[in-house]
Amino acid sequence: MVIVLKKKNFFISLLIIVTSLFFVAGYYLYKKNQNIQYVKQIQPHELDIVYGSDSAQLTVYLYFRYDCVYCRKFFTDAFPPLKKEFIDRGKVKLVVKLVNLTNEEPIQNSLKTIVCIHRFGNSEPLHQLLLLEPRVVYTPEFENTTQEFIEKDEFVAECMLSGLADNYLLGNKLEFNRIKLTGTPTFVINNHIYKGFKAYDSFKIVIEKELSTVLR
């Protein structure tokens, strides 16, 4: 009688454990699938900073901040050879999605300025300046410069003042949070997420692997 009861308890316990495990596994798969769906929804936006041809074989999305050391390091160390070997040869398109993870107005204004200048002018000098000295955004000289852009160019003014750039940056931030990213730089390539700075040699291996997937 005791043995039968023990056997019964054992089976009931086993059943509860197995059932719980299946529910946990089901929930985990559901959340994972949901995250993949969000990653698949990432698309280029008119205010993204894009390097490379639209006909490139591979699109690399980069979530980027100028106030992040390793983001800047990507542009100073890994980007030049990446551009030479992959972007200029039409193999890769780099889509930079700027995110502001702070509540600081100077940072927000600098990001609005660069996306609007990129859309309606030449953003390269500003890009180089922000890579070299990101704290420039707090200076009155920088503030005056952005004000001059607004006064001189009606398209830049509309982009910066109508809420277009603000909403774009907010959209990037929401997207960043939705796909559960925690830091920058983060790369999204072929729906795969690569977090953190990579030296060019490591990054090249990733790019070649993802390119081979696309070409297969």
Next chain:
Amino acid sequence: MKATKYFFMLALAVSISFISCETEDTESCDAENLSDDFNCPTSVDAVATFCSDGVNNSYYTFGGTDYQCTGVEASTCDAAIQAIGAKLIEAGCSGKKSGSIDAANIKLTAMAEKLLEEVRTKSLCQ
């Protein structure tokens, strides 16, 4: 006999868990707190919900109203966010953020000065 009964119960549990995985909603929603983005006081409820079916439709819900986006991703929700932002500002949010670094402590290098000059002169189309 009992082993068979438990086996069937286990099979039923497995089936239920698989069904629970299979029957997920096509539309998924996430709550987003816009409080920091619009600099809202704690008294203002700035939580909006973003919903997307992942195929061709997405929208924000705020204060019982749906704000339609133009695509499936958040970056297509400019108009929706703008409309929600206007509601939040009406409710007491300032929509502004404050800086934290003192400009007086920043000394630009000669290279940075030169680049700033280039920014001034070479950024806009002539």
